[in-house]
Amino acid sequence: MRQTSIASPSGRDKRRAFIDRWVRMTVTSGGLLVLLTLMLIFVYLLYAVLPLFKPVSIRLDNQFVVKRNAPALALGMDIQGKIAYRIDNQGKGVFIRLGGQGSAPAGSVINEQALSAPPVSWSRAIGGQPLYGAGLSNGRFTLLQPDFSATPPGWQFPLGDQPRALDIQGKRLLHLALAEPQPQQFSVAAITDDSRLLVGQFTPQGQQITTLGAVPATVDQLLLAPDGRLLYVLSGNQVHIYQLVNRPLESEKLASDAPGSGWQLREVVSLVGEKEALSGPLTLSLLAGGKSLLVQSPDGVVTQWFDVRKGPSPSFHLTRIRSFTPASQGILTAENTRRVFALLSPHGELSLFSSIQSPPLLQSTLVEGISHADFSPWGDSLLVENASGWSVYRLDNRYPDITWRGLWQPLWYENYPEPAYVWQSSSAEESYQAKFSLIPIIFGTLKAAVYAMLFAVPLALAGAIYTAYFMSAGLRRVVKPTIEMMGAFPTVVIGLIAGIWLAPVIERYLAGILLLPLLLALAILLCGWGSARLSAKTQWPLPAGLGCDGTAAGDLTDRMAGPVVGAIIGGVGVGPTVA
Template sequence: MSSTPIPAQFNDRRRRFIDRLTRRVVKGCGLAILLVMLLLFVWLLWVVVPLFSSPSIGSGYTIKLPDARPAVALGMDAGQKWGWRIDQQGQGFFIPLDAQPPSAAIPLYPGAVSATTTADNGSVLLSGDSGLMLVQPQFMAAGREPVWKFPLGDKPLAASVPGSSVVSIAHPDEHRWLVAEASPEQITLLQYQPDAAPLKFTLDMPGISQLLLSPEGQLLFGLSGAMLRVWDITPQGPVLRDTHTLTSPPKRIALLSGGSSLLVADDKGIAQWFDIASETGPHLRFIRQFAGANDSGIVIGEAHRRVFATLSPGGDLNLFASKQQGAIFSRQLNTGVQSAALAPQGDGLLLENAGLWRHYQLSNPWPDISWRSLWQKVWYENYPSPDYVWQSTSANDEYQGKYSLVPMVIGTLKAAGLAMLFATPLALAAAMYTAWFMTPGLRRWVKPAIEMMGALPSVVIGLIAGLWLAPQLADRLLGVLLLPLMLAAVLLLCSWGSLRLAPRWRRRLCGEGREIWLLLPLLLLTGLFCLWLLPMIEHSLFGKGIAERFSGGYQQRNLLIAGVAMGFALVPLIFTLAEEAIFSVPASLGQGSLALGATPWQTLTRVVMPGASAGIFAALMIGFGRALGETMIVLMATGNTPVTEGGLLQGVRSLAANVAIEMPEAAAGSAHYRILFLSALVLLIFTLVVNTLAELIRQRLRQQYGQQEEQG
């Protein structure tokens, strides 16, 4: 035999090149993953940050008016191309907002006139000595000048109270207008329709200083000194519903968009009132005072959002939103403003002062969105109290979106926590038994079988849970609730009984992992008793199951279904990682413990499990992260109810499921769209924080028990 040494092949140039290339590829892939995560985080921030941008106003430009007489009504179109005004002599003007020459004045009303507008500023009721006249500014297609429209004719209608200065108008539908007038002795309610005689109702109520009709024409508000009254408008006429005596006489009352919120301005500032449901029906109630709001000049509201502005004689402009405690925007403008109007979309402001207009561009796309409205209780219109509410869509334009993320966060934690509560004991117990007590031959079959469960798609698990498990659980709810207790009791009895067996029988029945062949039939019989026999006994005694006897109702798709289904999906993941961690503990540690006289159970709990604690903890955290991000199971197995309250048998909605449900319906760039991205960002940050803390704890456990092993 030759004594020539064999050359070390692993030191050749080709091997070193492959090692360097592999190391660089692995490092590059890791950096690429970090870069993708960073880009995802930046993209989510880019979509979300505009939600919290402050309102702004552009530099205004001046337009000289053709007539210096003060306006009684003014406004502009949605595109802010044209402005319109009606002066004290009934002259109507259309004025371009791009400094072009104005159109010729059109006499709308013969003589001196006062005006009141509908909530959307789209119809103007002119009143004077000649009677009443309804006019509408009609904006045409691009390139054509707007025109004045007279829905009820171009001749004044006879007023029921000649010379009345207390008038309000509402436009409930396309062909119907309601007009409320007040004289020193009574209130008159008129209903006008084209080509039809007006309907008239009278109400004896003296001393009314201001009237307001709700936009839908169902409520009438009247102010008389410090007395505030509310009437329901029925087909038979107005019916008094509420009477409130205020601490001081208000200066004025106004309605926010939609007509549900009433603004009451007095010496203390501006307060918000709206209806609250009670046993005797809805009643008007004081809700809150807007911080810093005062009625020292002009108060104007937007047509489609719960936003209003105050403008003082000194030129202080403040914007307020119904969800915010104080002003969302403040700016010093010109002094001495006589009239003002907001654009229909709230993106423009028109001011009139001494024969001049100043037109400003406003940027206030999401006035209702703030950290407070997302994470704290908000008192919404017609709700009995402040609450966490998610209700994002509705059919009408006056709907106020409710975007509280708290119900989804709580739903996510509930579902993930219950899934972990279900999966953790099963997965860890199976991992401990498989890695330490089970015979090698049986382990080779059991471990791959459990791991194959992880290949089931979550959508399939969710479909089975929603269509099959939910109705089955509803019929066998008592047995399902008792099943964990019964299984634990059977296991404890078996353990107690095995200790009292003779050593010879114990070795035959429980030695070398054979106890599983006794436990499986007993556990199957226990499950059969709880899920089949017990429901039969319950139905024979009571005639119906426990789910049907719940006084608060039972939702068939609920948190329990989601927890069981998600727990089933988590078991293979936690089992695989925990079993590998236990099995990878050096065999010498366990053999040394057994050699010193410890029992297998003492060796497992006091030697093997501490050594595998870092891996087991990592398995639990990875399972928890999977549960937090689970979408399809929660989507299909629960009622998707965004509520903060509710127990085990009520529905929930998670952040991931909420994004999956509502993202297809969200308009790109809208508040709804961006808040859904905020939900995804919150979920991403929460997952990163949990995983980071888990990794720190895992490293500490690994270091602690690694040092103990070295010292041992």
């Protein structure tokens, strides 16, 4: 019986087997690492996105007794949530600790100061640092704001610690409104007890005071927009809107009292429908930015209004946008930087709203008998006062502008004539409301992909046909692996290389690149026509295909015409062009 022997592998075969195993392990490890990287990216994206849809929550952080001698007019906190202030109706301001520090317990007084005489009217400016105004019984007023940077914290008086005169007749200022359009320039509006409407522009150096005509017989409330150009006068169920056409901004123009001009009655808007009946007075509030007006009815329902330009008319009209229904009627308090507000009932029911949706972000139960409340500057805390003392609540409401409805449905934003799909995540405005609609992002992505495919598919098919049938073998051995490696690279890397290296090159030779297809086709046709016109005697000595090189002619023409055309159309590709 014949036996066959198995040859032992040679050194070359062993080396080849080792290389095969090494390549297999390398490719497998690389694939697993890529898969692991993709999974980690997905986990990170999930970690970053999930908080956007986390439900709003609130918890009690501290509760303590506070010494009080009179009802509060205003409450507020510092950014860190460690110190709060309280202003009462006797004109006294006090700073209080919200947490214990050493031997000083929570609720202990840090600083107490008499700010003004007992105010007849009271107002707070919208936006920026907290700014309050106290209207007095002698026609004067005082502006004040808390100063947490001092040690201990104290009070600042932007127009001086002495009251400034708004009414030279010395009448009581029944209603007051104020704004700070620019640093150290203040707008103040007031209604006197003899029904005169006064508007003044004040700086530390001077003032200009205007008496407005055509004032409603009964005025219930005044509000000034943060830019000082719109004045809302509430009278019953109507709001009279006055607009400042021209306002002096330079301090030298405010050197002395003078009758002002430029205030015009823009429109009178009814805030209640014809079939709606009121059981009490309305209340007005401005959201952050001063463009949205909140109207609270006696039954607790809140409606949002803002200016809308309708049709070709350049004028604006105050329009009702949406309504909010809280759990029960209560006091309204709004954040100073975001379009978020809360309604707190005497029974302690909290309804938290964002201005872009009617349903509440949060409904919860706090302490009963709330008489006053205010948000922290960042909206992460809520300070409430009742008969027992103060309660500090911590809010987790980091993304009030992110909702499922806002991502997929049109929303009506300020400065827009109608509901729209809008993506605009940032702006230069301090009180900007971010807009997050996925529809523009998805539509833009699909549109860009379609436009890219219109160019990519013909180029890819033409390149594949040329590589398979017309390209030389030596060049194909270089091009084919290069294309396969490009297919293995992530598209992000290829896009980065194209944006950093290829785009500047194309920009430099853009005119020549755009002219190349037209000139190349024209040159080939002309060369073919010219070759056909040559006689047989002329063509005989020439090698095949050398009668007229269309590619070379097109390249030469493109090099010559590219700079000229680029210079004509605006300096595009004025340098040497390549084909």
